[in-house]
Amino acid sequence: QVQLVESGGGLVQTGGSLRLSCAASGRTFSSYAMGWFRQAPGEEREFVAAISYSGGRSTYADSVLGRYTISRDNAKNTVYLQMNSLKPEDTAVYYCAARTSYSGSAVRGYNYWGQGTQVTVSS
Numbered sequence: 799q800v801q802l803v804e805s806g807g808g809l810v811q812t813g814g815s816l817r818l819s820c821a822a823s824g825r826t827f828s829s830y831a832m833g834w835f836r837q838a839p840g841e842e843r844e845f846v847a848a849i850s851y852s853g854g855r856s857t858y859a860d861s862v863l864g865r866y867t868i869s870r871d872n873a874k875n876t877v878y879l880q881m882n883s884l885k886p887e888d889t890a891v892y893y894c895a896a897r898t899s900y901s902g903s904a905v906r907g908y909n910y911w912g913q914g915t916q917v918t919v920s921s
Contacts, residue, residue, distance in 0.1 A: 799823075799910075800822055800823060800824050800826070800827070800830060800909075800910040801822065801823040801824070801910070802820055802821070802822050802823075802896060802910055802912035803820065803821050803912055804818060804820045804892065804893065804894050804912045804913065804914060805818070805819050805821070805915060806818040806915060807892060807916045808917070808918070809918045809919075810917075810918070810919055810920070811919070811920050812884065812885060812886060812920065813883060813884065814884050814919070815881060815882045815884065816881050816884065816917060817878055817880050818879040818881065818892055818915060819876055819877075820832070820834075820877045820878075820879075820894030820912055821874075821875060821876050822875045822876070822877070822896065824875070827872055828851055828852070828872040829851065829898070830851065830896040830897060830898060830910075831848060831849065831850050831896070831897050831898070831900035831901070832849050832868075832877040832894060832895070832897075833845065833846075833847065833848040833849075833894065833895045833897070833908060834846040834848070834868060834877075834892060834894055834895075835892070835893045835894075835895060835905075836888075836890035836891065836893070836917075837890055837891050837893070837914075838887075838890040843893070844859065844905075845859050845903050845904075846858070846859050846862055846866065847862065847866055847868040847879060848868070848902060848904075849868045849869070849870055849877065849900075851900065852872075853869060853870045853872075855900060857902040857903045858903075859903065861887075862881075862888075865881065865882050866879060866880065866881050867879070867880040867882075868880075877894055884917075884919045885919060886919045886920070886921045887919075888917060889917060889918050890916075891915065891916050891917075892914060892915055892916075892917050893912055893914045894911075894912045895908035895909075895912070896908065896909060896910040897909055897910075
């Protein structure tokens with residue numbers, strides 16, 4: 799069982815930056831691949847980024863490639879999403895999720911989800 803709690807969302811202007819954090823409970827955090835997803839009002843949840851157990855592999859959605867960076871600190875049971883050059887279309891609720899195997903940009907297979915944190919980018 800893994801519990802995930804996101805933080806770091808907020809309101810930022812276009813071109814600004816935010817860093818999201820996702821703290822995981824349990825002693826087996828390093829056994830899980832982690833992902834970030836987002837959902838805008840009226841839209842389906844979409845993949846943003848994923849990272850492997852050790853952090854050696856990562857995958858990004860085309861829409862955030864070059865602007866976002868996913869990382870993890872297994873000693874702190876935390877995964878991060880650094881978001882730079884934010885755009886209004888990045889506005890969404892951002893969720894972190896955990897799965898037992900790393901599968902790049904695959905959307906299915908995540909067993910645990912956080913409650914989400916709101917990111918709003920003003921124009």
